[in-house]
Amino acid sequence: MSxxxxxxxxxxxxVFAALGDExxxxxxxxLCREGPLPIARLSDASPVTRQAVTKHLHALAxxxxxxxxxxxxxxxxxxxxxxxxxDEARQWLDRISQQWDDALERLRAFVEQ
Numbered sequence: 001m002s003x004x005x006x007x008x009x010x011x012x013x014x015v016f017a018a019l020g021d022e023x024x025x026x027x028x029x030x031l032c033r034e035g036p037l038p039i040a041r042l043s044d045a046s047p048v049t050r051q052a053v054t055k056h057l058h059a060l061a062x063x064x065x066x067x068x069x070x071x072x073x074x075x076x077x078x079x080x081x082x083x084x085x086x087d088e089a090r091q092w093l094d095r096i097s098q099q100w101d102d103a104l105e106r107l108r109a110f111v112e113q
Contacts, residue, residue, distance in 0.1 A: 023048055027046065037078055039077070066079050
């Protein structure tokens with residue numbers, strides 16, 4: 001793997017780590033379905049506390065998957081999806097999928113010989 005590819009993969013690691021948590025995945029799915037939402041709406045649909053949802057949102061924000069916008073610290077703020085980072089993750093999964101397809105094709109060709 002080239003240095004550039006290795007650095008890109010290292011940059012994608014926080015995204016996959018953030019997506020590895022069920023609560024964060026649920027929050028992200030809700031933002032995908034419903035668009036930007038305030039913390040109250042996000043926590044109403046969650047089995048965990050509002051404080052826990054806030055911590056998960058901050059983890060998603062550190063990974064570049066969501067961002068907070070609006071005035072003040074709480075009132076009027078909403079959280080929104082940052083689709084670019086999800087697209088980058090999808091591209092990595094597409095590459096891995098293609099590598100598996102190529103490996104399986106080589107195996108099939110070897111077995112048929």
